[in-house]
Structures are given as structure tokens and as C-alpha cells.
Amino acid sequence: MSTPVEPLRLLLLADEPEWAASLRDCLQPLAGSAVLLTAPNWEAVNSLFAHDRQAVVLATPALLPTPGRCELPTIVLLEDEPEAPPAGVSDWLVRAQLSSDSLRRSLRHVRERGVLVATLQRLAEQDPLTGIANRQGFQALLTTRLAEHDGRGVALGHLDLDNFRHVNDALGHQGGDRLILQVVTRLKLQLEASDQLARLGSDEFALLIDTRREPNRAEWVAERIVEALGEPYWVDGESLLVGCSLGLAHARAQAGADPLMWHAHIAMRQAKSVQGCSFHVFNERINRNARSLADLEGELRRALRRDELELHYQPRLNLVDGRIVGLEALVRWNHPERGLLPPSEFVPLAEQSGLIVPLGYWVISRALRDMQGLREHGIAPLHMAVNLSFRQFQDSQLLATLSRLIIEHGVDARWLEFELTETAVMRRNELVRQTMDALGRLGVRFSLDDFGTGFSSFVHLNSLPITLLKVDRSFVGGMELREENRKLVHAMINLAHNLNLEVVAEGVESEEQMTLLRGFGCDQVQGFLVSQPLPVDELVTYLQQVPVAAIRAV
Numbered sequence: 298m299s300t301p302v303e304p305l306r307l308l309l310l311a312d313e314p315e316w317a318a319s320l321r322d323c324l325q326p327l328a329g330s331a332v333l334l335t336a337p338n339w340e341a342v343n344s345l346f347a348h349d350r351q352a353v354v355l356a357t358p359a360l361l362p363t364p365g366r367c368e369l370p371t372i373v374l375l376e377d378e379p380e381a382p383p384a385g386v387s388d389w390l391v392r393a394q395l396s397s398d399s400l401r402r403s404l405r406h407v408r409e410r411g412v413l414v415a416t417l418q419r420l421a422e423q424d425p426l427t428g429i430a431n432r433q434g435f436q437a438l439l440t441t442r443l444a445e446h447d448g449r450g451v452a453l454g455h456l457d458l459d460n461f462r463h464v465n466d467a468l469g470h471q472g473g474d475r476l477i478l479q480v481v482t483r484l485k486l487q488l489e490a491s492d493q494l495a496r497l498g499s500d501e502f503a504l505l506i507d508t509r510r511e512p513n514r515a516e517w518v519a520e521r522i523v524e525a526l527g528e529p530y531w532v533d534g535e536s537l538l539v540g541c542s543l544g545l546a547h548a549r550a551q552a553g554a555d556p557l558m559w560h561a562h563i564a565m566r567q568a569k570s571v572q573g574c575s576f577h578v579f580n581e582r583i584n585r586n587a588r589s590l591a592d593l594e595g596e597l598r599r600a601l602r603r604d605e606l607e608l609h610y611q612p613r614l615n616l617v618d619g620r621i622v623g624l625e626a627l628v629r630w631n632h633p634e635r636g637l638l639p640p641s642e643f644v645p646l647a648e649q650s651g652l653i654v655p656l657g658y659w660v661i662s663r664a665l666r667d668m669q670g671l672r673e674h675g676i677a678p679l680h681m682a683v684n685l686s687f688r689q690f691q692d693s694q695l696l697a698t699l700s701r702l703i704i705e706h707g708v709d710a711r712w713l714e715f716e717l718t719e720t721a722v723m724r725r726n727e728l729v730r731q732t733m734d735a736l737g738r739l740g741v742r743f744s745l746d747d748f749g750t751g752f753s754s755f756v757h758l759n760s761l762p763i764t765l766l767k768v769d770r771s772f773v774g775g776m777e778l779r780e781e782n783r784k785l786v787h788a789m790i791n792l793a794h795n796l797n798l799e800v801v802a803e804g805v806e807s808e809e810q811m812t813l814l815r816g817f818g819c820d821q822v823q824g825f826l827v828s829q830p831l832p833v834d835e836l837v838t839y840l841q842q843v844p845v846a847a848i849r850a851v
Contacts (some may be wrong), residue, residue, distance in 0.1 A: 435495035459540035770804025
């Protein structure tokens, strides 16, 4: 026995009674598939129709519902054919052309359009790879769940995979997609029908965990999740272990969606301090630490305005002739209360908050100013190396700003060198290549920092306009004591020379390390054995006392 089809409800909002009579005449041949109701305005009946998916509004222009107030499809009733399609409505009908056929076609068009809009909305809120909700869809889910239960009986989990970019680098994006699908399968197996799962980003997930029956259920689910995700994955015949960090936050009455998401994020960051797969539950002590970080971010913004930052410069020594040939600019924060802070205390925070872009421009401007100052002290030109964040590459004003700064300070761009990390180079290779080519046309050269610690493809490295490789201090330190370190460093130097690149070894602290590097054919070194990073006034004194090579710019 088939279920009877509910008739389509047509809500008429018209200031002329003739429209009601004409529409009822047109509806007679439709055999009860639609029913006409009238109202003086939308405000009088909106509570009855607001959630009715089997309804269409027909209204004259003067009584059209206010945009944004009515979610039902709307047909505007016009006396004359419009010159252009009316905005903000699904369709229109003209009195002189009104008939059963024209009404039927209009209703069919409106309903088909409604299905299409609903489908597009669903797709807009769905992750195309996994089929689960995306960030936009999750926001709607979270808001609804918090409203349903007065902000209680639910916990939010924020899950982040560790080093997922390295999987993409090693196996390609298709391999990364297959890993994500396996992760989603494992997560779904730990959840119940009343829970929700969403993908917030490439390797970030959100979990809404129902805790109405058991307040501690979120912690039990979290334990099972970290155990399940800690098992090896098989992708393209390769066995992979991928760490994960899960932060949990329990909803509180009337707390709102944004604070809950922030608390889960804080807990996730806390979980990241533990290797492997782990979870952490938000508490107020962590919240106080988070506020401290937020305060530090505000202070850093003020520091940029108040000129509390300064640059120290570490010299680079040429092992062939024993002369200083370059400098690396290292930023310090002269904090009014905490003293001189090294980059590790605030640069990661600047990366997370986006402050790395203005901070990077400040460093470049100050380094160019000091290059000009060294020249005024009669010191021969030296290559000035500045660390460049990947976020700086994403700034559309990088090329224009750098060109302006070079002209303002009157320096030769061929003496300016940007240091990039392997991770930055490999994240979006084509974007990096295009930006490097544009900067290279100004005369700037590039070095690859921390070589050996990332997941580079040598094919890609060879295609980029890189002049130097910097061997990370983690390989150089203890090299005289560990044979495996010596072999690695020697191999890196040979590889770089085969790619026609110069090599700079970082973190050189002993004569024995220097002797080994000279024997391996290393081109340059920097480290405390040569000099610690120096403020510019001490740097001038240092350079006036040691040989400086006035080498020709490449």
C-alpha cells in the first residue's frame, strides 16, 4: 500500500484579491497536488511555514518577505514581463501569461531548483574524499548539538595527525589520500550512531562525542582511538606508523561553540608534546597557559611597533682561505621583562599567528640597513643570509616589498641570500619555484637550511635555483665521536658538490670538527668556534680584526 503524497502548500501573499482567484482557477486541473493558502504578510505565518519543505511562497512585489527572513522558494507575481530576471527569487509569473501550464512549469522549476540548491549545500558541507562533514558542515553540526542539549552532554575532540606532510612527500598525494581513508575507517569503528565525525583540514578531524548517558565516555573513546590509530598502516605496500594528537573538551552550559573549539585545540596542542598517539583533556591550568601564549602574541605585536627586536649576526668562514665570506641574520627579542629572548621563544608563535610575515619584513629591512652600515665602516661586501618563512612566500607583496627595500637601502641584491628550510621548499614546490625565479631576477640567491632533517626529493632540489646547502648542526655535533655522523656529513657534502652546490656546515664548535670538514671538502662553516652571533656594533669590531674576503658576487 503506497503512502499518499502530501500536497504542495502554496502560500499567497498578495495585495490584490484578483491573484487568489486566478491562481485557484489554474490549480483546478492539478487535481489536488497543490493547495492555495493566503496570508496578509510573511510575518503573520512565518512560524507555521519556516521549516515546511513542501511549501512555496507566491508574493506580489510589495509583500515579498524580507531577504534572509524566509528560506522557502519564492515566486514573484508581476503585472508585466520584467526587463531582467528579478533578483532574490526562485522564479516569476506574469498575470497576462498565467495558466495551469505556466504555473505547473514554474512549480516544477522551483522544486527542481530547490533540490539542486540542497544538493550543492550538502556537497559544500561534505568532505569530497571521505564523505564526512567538512569544516563548514561541522560548524553547523556543533551549533545544532549545543542548542539541542543546552550545551551539555557532548564532548568535542580535535584530532591532528603528526607529520602527515611527510607521508605526502614520500608517497605522493594519492598515497596520503589512501592513508586518510584508513584513518577515517578506524575512527568510525570507535564511534556510535549518536557521535559525529568531521574533517577540518588535510590531516585534522573533529569528533562530537555523546556523553549524555555516561559523562566519562569521551575519555574511553579517546583511549580506544589513540590505540587504534597507533597501529601500523599499509599504503602502497609500505608499512607506516603515524602519530596522532587528540584534544578533548567537555561542553559547558551556555558556553558556545567557539570557546569549546578553542579549548579542544589547546588540549590537542598539549597532547602534541607527547610522542606517538596520545590524548589530553582540557583543564583550566592549560587555559591559563594558553592565555599566557595569547598575551605573548599581543606583546610580540607591540614589540614590532616599539622596535624591541634586534638582529645578531653569525659569521661564516671560508675553509679554503680562512676568510669571513658571509653572515647569517638571527632575530632576538629584547623583552622588557624577560630579557633577550632567542628565536625559539617567539618565532614558532609568530608562525602560528601569521606575525611571521611582518616580522620577516622587519628582519629583511634591518639586515639591509646593517649591510649598508657595514659598507660605511669600510668593510668589504659579505653575503647576508636571512631566514625566509614559507608564509612569506605566500604573501603576494613579497616581490614588490623586497624590491622597494633594496632600492631604499641602496644595496646590491646579489649580496642578499635567503635561507629556506627543506619543509618549506617541498610543501608547494611549484609556488616556491615561481617565487624563487622572480626573486632571482633581482639578483638574490638562495640556500637550503637544516639539510638532512627533512624529506627532500633530490630531483626537486636540483630543479630549484639553490646555491648552497647548509648541513644541520645535529649531524655536525659529535661528528668526531660517531662514525655514522662522519659518513653522513661526508655523503651530504659529496652529494651537494655533485649538484654543483656549495656546502656550509652549521654548529661547528671544535677544531677536530673543523679539521674533518676541511678534509671532506666542505666549503664554509659557522658556529661558536668561528664566532657566536654578535650585535651589529660588536660585529663591526670583529670584522675589523679578522680577514674578510671581498669575493665577487655570483
